[in-house]
Amino acid sequence: xxxxxxxxxxxxxxxxxxxxxxxxxxxxxxxxxxxxxxxxxxxxxxxxxxxxxxxxxxxxxxxxxxxxxxxxxxxxxxxxxxxxxxxxxxxxxxxxxxxxxxxxxxxxxxxxxxxxxxxxxxxxxxxxxxxxxxxxxxxxxxxxxxxxxxxxxxxxxxxxxxxxxxxxxxxxxxxxxxxxxxxxxxxxxxxxxxxxxxxxxxxxxxxxxxxxxxxxxxxxxxxxxxxxxxxxxxxxxxxxxxxxxxxxxxxxxxxxxxxxxxxxxxxxxxxxxxxxxxxxxxxxxxxxxxxxxxxxxxxxxxxxxxxxxxxxxxxxxxxxxxxxxxxxxxxxxxxxxxxxxxxxxxxxxxxxxxxxxxxxxxxxxxxxxxxxxxxxxxxxxxxxxxxxxxxxxxxxxxxxxxxxxxxxxxxxxxxxxxxxxxxxxxxxxxxxxxxxxxxxxxxxxxxxxxxxxxxxxxxxxxxxxxxxxxxxxxxxxxxxxxxxxxxxxxxxxxxxxxxxxxxxxxxxxxxxxxxxxxxxxxxxxxxxxxxxxxxxxxxxxxxxxxxxxxxxxxxxxxxxxxxxxxxxxxxxxxxxxxxxxxxxxxxxxxxxxxxxxxxxxxxxxxxxxxxxxxxxxxxxxxxxxxxxxxxxxxxxxxxxxxxxxxxxxxxxxxxxxxxxxxxxxxxxxxxxxxxxxxxxxxxxxxxxxxxxxxxxxxxxxxxxxxxxxxxxxxxxxxxxxxxxxxxxxxxxxxxxxxxxxxxxxxxxxxxxxxxxxxxxxxxxxxxxxxxxxxxxxxxxxxxxxxxxxxxxxxxxxxxxxxxxxxxxxxxxxxxxxxxxxxxxxxxxxxxxxxxxxxxxxxxxxxxxxxxxxxxxxxxxxxxxxxxxxxxxxxxxxxxxxxxxxxxxxxxxxxxxxxxxxxxxxxxxxxxxxxxx
Numbered sequence: 082x083x084x085x086x087x088x089x090x091x092x093x094x095x096x097x098x099x100x101x102x103x104x105x106x107x108x109x110x111x112x113x114x115x116x117x118x119x120x121x122x123x124x125x126x127x128x129x130x131x132x133x134x135x136x137x138x139x140x141x142x143x144x145x146x147x148x149x150x151x152x153x154x155x156x157x158x159x160x161x162x163x164x165x166x167x168x169x170x171x172x173x174x175x176x177x178x179x180x181x182x183x184x185x186x187x188x189x190x191x192x193x194x195x196x197x198x199x200x201x202x203x204x205x206x207x208x209x210x211x212x213x214x215x216x217x218x219x220x221x222x223x224x225x226x227x228x229x230x231x232x233x234x235x236x237x238x239x240x241x242x243x244x245x246x247x248x249x250x251x252x253x254x255x256x257x258x259x260x261x262x263x264x265x266x267x268x269x270x271x272x273x274x275x276x277x278x279x280x281x282x283x284x285x286x287x288x289x290x291x292x293x294x295x296x297x298x299x300x301x302x303x304x305x306x307x308x309x310x311x312x313x314x315x316x317x318x319x320x321x322x323x324x325x326x327x328x329x330x331x332x333x334x335x336x337x338x339x340x341x342x343x344x345x346x347x348x349x350x351x352x353x354x355x356x357x358x359x360x361x362x363x364x365x366x367x368x369x370x371x372x373x374x375x376x377x378x379x380x381x382x383x384x385x386x387x388x389x390x391x392x393x394x395x396x397x398x399x400x401x402x403x404x405x406x407x408x409x410x411x412x413x414x415x416x417x418x419x420x421x422x423x424x425x426x427x428x429x430x431x432x433x434x435x436x437x438x439x440x441x442x443x444x445x446x447x448x449x450x451x452x453x454x455x456x457x458x459x460x461x462x463x464x465x466x467x468x469x470x471x472x473x474x475x476x477x478x479x480x481x482x483x484x485x486x487x488x489x490x491x492x493x494x495x496x497x498x499x500x501x502x503x504x505x506x507x508x509x510x511x512x513x514x515x516x517x518x519x520x521x522x523x524x525x526x527x528x529x530x531x532x533x534x535x536x537x538x539x540x541x542x543x544x545x546x547x548x549x550x551x552x553x554x555x556x557x558x559x560x561x562x563x564x565x566x567x568x569x570x571x572x573x574x575x576x577x578x579x580x581x582x583x584x585x586x587x588x589x590x591x592x593x594x595x596x597x598x599x600x601x602x603x604x605x606x607x608x609x610x611x612x613x614x615x616x617x618x619x620x621x622x623x624x625x626x627x628x629x630x631x632x633x634x635x636x637x638x639x640x641x642x643x644x645x646x647x648x649x650x651x652x653x654x655x656x657x658x659x660x661x662x663x664x665x666x667x668x669x670x671x672x673x674x675x676x677x678x679x680x681x682x683x684x685x686x687x688x689x690x691x692x693x694x695x696x697x698x699x700x701x702x703x704x705x706x707x708x709x710x711x712x713x714x715x716x717x718x719x720x721x722x723x724x725x726x727x728x729x730x731x732x733x734x735x736x737x738x739x740x741x742x743x744x745x746x747x748x749x750x751x752x753x754x755x756x757x758x759x760x761x762x763x764x765x766x767x768x769x770x771x772x773x774x775x776x777x778x779x780x781x782x783x784x785x786x787x788x789x790x791x792x793x794x795x796x797x798x799x800x801x802x803x804x805x806x807x808x809x810x811x812x813x814x815x816x817x818x819x820x821x822x823x824x825x826x827x828x829x830x831x832x833x834x835x836x837x838x839x840x841x842x843x844x845x846x847x848x849x850x851x852x853x854x855x856x857x858x859x860x861x862x863x864x865x866x867x868x869x870x871x872x873x874x875x876x877x878x879x880x881x882x883x884x885x886x887x888x889x890x891x892x893x894x895x896x897x898x899x900x901x902x903x904x905x906x907x908x909x910x911x912x913x914x915x916x917x918x919x920x921x922x923x924x925x926x927x928x929x930x931x932x933x934x935x936x937x938x939x940x941x942x943x944x945x946x947x948x949x950x951x952x953x954x955x956x957x958x959x960x961x962x963x964x965x966x967x968x969x970x971x972x973x974x975x976x977x978x979x980x981x982x983x984x985x986x987x988x989x990x991x992x993x994x995x996x997x
Contacts, residue, residue: 117154118295118303123288127155128162130286131233136258137279138265139272142290145329148267149237151293156233163231167194170235173242180214180246187234188221194232198224200712204727205750214250216750218257226259239268248273255279294326303328308335312344319348367438377404379442382435383450383473386418387425394457395450448474459483464490468503477511485517488558501525516542517558520565527572528756535573539566564593564601571608575615576757578801584612600641603632607645614652615761617800617843623652643669643683647690647723648760655763657846659694659883666691685714686723693730696737699886699919705734725754729766737887737923741773748773761801765790768808775808775815776891783812794828798839803848806836810855818862830859850876850888854896861895866902873899874908881912882985886919911986935978944971949988 130138140148156168169190173183188199201220225232242248252275255264266272279285295303300321304310312320324330334348341347367375380396381387389402405425408415418424427435440447451474458467464487471480484503491500504512504522512518523538543566558565567590574582587608594601610626613619626649633642646669653662666687673684692707708730728751735744752766771786787793792809796802813829816822833852840848853876860869880888889896897920904913937945947957958968976982979990 117150118299118307120151120154120299123151123292124155124158126286126288126292127151128159131159131263133283134260135286136255136264136284137274138263138286138288139276140265140267140288140293141269141271142288142293143269145327145332146290146293147328148288148293150328151288152235152237152265152267156235159233166231166233168233168235169194170237172237173239175241175243178242178244178247180244180250183242183244183247184214184217184221184250190234191221191225191232195224195228198228200224200709204712204724214246215253216746218250218253222254222257222259225262228261230261232262233265234262235265235267237267239266239272240270242272245273293328295321295328295331296326297321300324300326300331303331304335308332308339310335310338310344316344316348373398374404374408378408378435379439380446380450382427382432382439383447383470384454385426387415387427388423391454391457395453448476452476452479455479455483465499472506477508481507481511481515481518485515485558488517488521513541514545516545516562519545520562520569523569524572527569527576532573532576532757535569539569542566561594561598561601564590564598564605567593568601568604568608571605575608575611575761578615578762580612580615580761583608583615587612599632599636600638603629603636603638603641603645606632607648610648611761614763615801617803617839617845619652619656619844623649623656626652639672640683643673643687644723647686650690651760654694655845655847657850657879657883659697659885663691663694666694685711686726688714689723689726689730693726693733696730696733697887698884699890701734701737704730708734725751725756725766728754729769732769736773736776741777744773745770763801764804768805771808772811775812778815778819780812780816780819787812794832798832798835800839800843800845803836803840803845806832807848807851807855810836810852814855814859814862817859826859826862830856833859846879850880850885853879854888854892857899858892858895861899866899869899870903870906870908873903877903877909877912881909884985884988886916889916890920890923911981911983911990915990937975937978941971941975941978944968945975945987945991948972948975948984949991 127138140152142148156170159166160168169187171186171190184202188202191198199221201224202217205217205220236251251264251272255274258264266274276285280287297318301312301314301317304312304317304320320331320334324334338344338347367378370378377392377396377398381392384391384395387405389400389405392401392405393399402423405415406422409417409422409425415425415427418426426432451470455467455470455474455476458464458470464483468480468483468487471477471483480503484500484507488500500521504518504525507518512522519538519542523535523542526532526534526538542562546562567586571583571586571590574580574586587605590601590605590608594605606625606629610622610629613622613625626645630642630645630649633639633645646665650662650665653659653665670684670687670691673687688707688711692704692711695701695704695707708727711727728747732744732747732751735741735747748766748770755766767786767790771783774780774783774786787809790805792802792805794806794809794813796806798806810829810833813825813832817826817829833856837849837852837856840846840852853872856872857869857876860866860872876888889900892899897917900913900916900920904910904917943961944957947960952960954965954968958965961968963971972984976987979987981987981990
């Protein structure tokens with residue numbers, strides 16, 4: 082949309098499909114090392130659990146017991162046993178605390194195995210605060226069930242998860258785990274899962290600290306073969322006893338012993354608790370490293386990820402890549418994150434100790450290191466990491482500068498999540514001192530639904546501007562700030578249903594915008610169009626919105642341009658011009674496809690719009706295909722304010738397919754995803770629910786809806802209530818057919834008459850069509866067939882050129898009776914015949930479609946396909962390189978063979994015959 086600037090962040094990480102790690106998203110597993118200690122006793126237990134179909138493998142022990150290493154080796158072993166096994170490995174951290182993010186990573190891991198897993202699940206994850214966990218997981222489980230191979234999903238470092246909703250989600254997954262999926266969890270503490278139930282059912286394989294400790298033989302193998310120490314049997318036994326088989330302790334001890342001459346003395350002195358051992362051995366390890374290695378370890382400990390150039394910047398020394406390779410070769414607790422050995426990380430425990438050490442020895446050095454890292458990430462165009470280290474250095478001024486510099490790209494790529502996270506981390510006083518950040522903080526509040534707090538932030542910015550104290554490193558953002566404030570106030574007014582206020586602030590923005598500031602002109606024109614739309618003035622709304630699209634195109638803001646075309650299409654639908662709406666969608670689809678990855682969500686939204694149109698045109702299979710395509714595209718993109726529409730469209734499909742309860746559930750999800758403030762609420766989701774209840778005969782629920790929204794037949798008619806009032810009329814007609822109370826039908830007829838007059842005056846032919854259908858049904862309910870045919874004839878005349886189908890089928894058996902009568906009286910015979918076939922198809926009958934007597938030639942088929950596009954006659958002639966007269970001759974022959982007398986009828990007949 083042109084009047085707001087959405088965003089959605091990306092995460093950098095890795096995935097693994099044995100045997101080679103490959104770059105992907107948020108997923109990594111430690112690369113297999115050539116020198117490991119074979120642990121057949123543990124591998125046998127793990128294999129036994131996998132082979133017997135147990136749901137969960139749990140490796141639970143304190144840090145340093147080799148959980149990750151064991152699971153990594155087990156997976157490699159499992160792949161050797163069965164090459165068809167596929168593995169998804171997800172390493173967790175403290176940042177994975179909301180269920181939406183967690184499930185996104187799980188899906189990303191599984192999609193590394195099969196790209197068809199999870200697109201529907203991803204479409205359910207746009208808002209962590211209202212995440213529909215069970216539907217999202219149900220969709221994921223169904224996708225996995227269709228995969229014809231065994232999958233192991235590993236969740237490493239699960240102890241980092243503190244969020245109860247994630248634990249509940251995992252319990253749900255375990256309860257409904259498909260047989261080909263096995264879950265493996267590594268954790269330092271017992272996860273709050275249903276372990277007792279799984280244990281009692283024989284569905285759990287457990288490895289605890291006592292199981293993971295090195296035996297004497299394993300310790301000997303590790304110390305002598307892997308670490309090359311050449312210890313005696315007695316020394317090994319003593320050290321194994323001192324460490325109680327604690328693998329990290331053995332490794333630290335081995336590193337310390339490398340340069341000790343008195344090995345026996347060292348082992349005798351080696352004693353204490355795990356924490357003491359860590360402190361003691363780290364002291365020994367660091368002291369026995371060369372000065373340059375020790376300095377490198379401490380200075381780079383502030384980094385979450387390590388790469389040669391970054392380490393060189395932080396240490397001020399060359400050879401960063403070589404040093405990382407040496408550390409890995411010497412088993413100094415570095416873990417490669419890719420198979421090219423370009424990125425690494427420290428073992429978590431090792432990193433903790435290093436950071437503790439540098440904070441103790443050089444506390445003043447740490448902020449400087451973060452500052453250097455921030456500068457390096459800035460130079461390498463990695464703003465998220467640059468901001469992160471600036472915040473870690475508590476250099477909030479620099480962090481704010483970086484945020485302001487990144488704003489144009491964030492707005493252009495619609496990454497709200499990134500900006501929101503930044504603004505939450507900055508101290509509030511820093512945000513308030515910077516008018517640019519204050520304004521965008523207001524936007525974040527608006528998109529999150531906290532409308533009451535928006536105006537306060539905008540006033541903060543205005544006060545700073547008025548006092549002359551406000552500055553910004555981004556001069557362009559600062560210069561246009563008054564325009565942006567006016568645009569956001571227009572958005573706030575729109576969210577509050579204040580059409581007059583929306584128009585007032587939008588006009589102010591237009592007055593403030595400089596010539597050539599196409600983005601501001603587009604946003605302001607967009608809100609003026611919305612104000613006109615909310616008042617029911619569709620002609621003005623469309624004209625203004627077309628200006629907005631032109632400005633956005635000139636600004637190069639393709640994502641918002643595409644969002645605006647979606648609104649334009651909606652307006653054409655309100656005006657009853659389905660073909661024009663479809664043509665706009667298809668042109669926008671071509672533009673979005675040409676753009677590629679920068680606008681995948683806009684592409685997804687366009688497919689939803691086309692799917693909704695296909696529903697109305699009676700092509701349910703095409704509608705479902707477009708919705709499926711939208712789901713696949715939306716899974717790879719940041720989700721926008723339009724995401725709720727997918728659920729509305731899918732609810733329509735479910736209703737048509739005879740699943741009203743499923744439709745109600747989908748509409749409930751749409752309600753949770755709906756964000757106020759973007760578009761006038763002309764088709765409230767609650768009214769869509771009420772329509773399904775009416776069709777089910779659940780009048781009490783529908784009546785309750787009408788009462789809650791204070792809708793009565795005596796209300797003044799206005800556009801924003803039009804859809805609700807039409808729904809109320811549907812309710813009264815349905816009630817009359819059951820109760821036969823004349824007052825109910827009188828209310829409906831009187832209300833429909835007033836609405837028809839208003840809709841005709843406003844040029845809202847889409848509403849006119851529905852009102853006429855209901856008038857016909859009201860007369861039919863009274864047995865007044867002659868009177869019913871009057872509005873029916875009018876609506877057939879309006880609907881036939883646009884190809885409406887569901888408008889009539891939704892009328893059910895009474896409408897079928899009316900159409901039969903219309904056919905007998907020769908009213909729009911071709912169109913009525915097509916509608917009756919659609920009725921038969923919807924009821925599972927096989928319509929009797931007579932084949933055409935003479936087939937169309939190849940040239941006539943070419944002409945026919947162009948007739949469907951909606952192009953004018955001269956445009957078609959130019960495409961075919963023929964004269965208009967020649968085209969007319971072809972068209973005359975087509976009409977004769979299809980036995981029709983209009984272009985629209987020809988298209989319908991061709992669709993029936995499967996010619997197009």
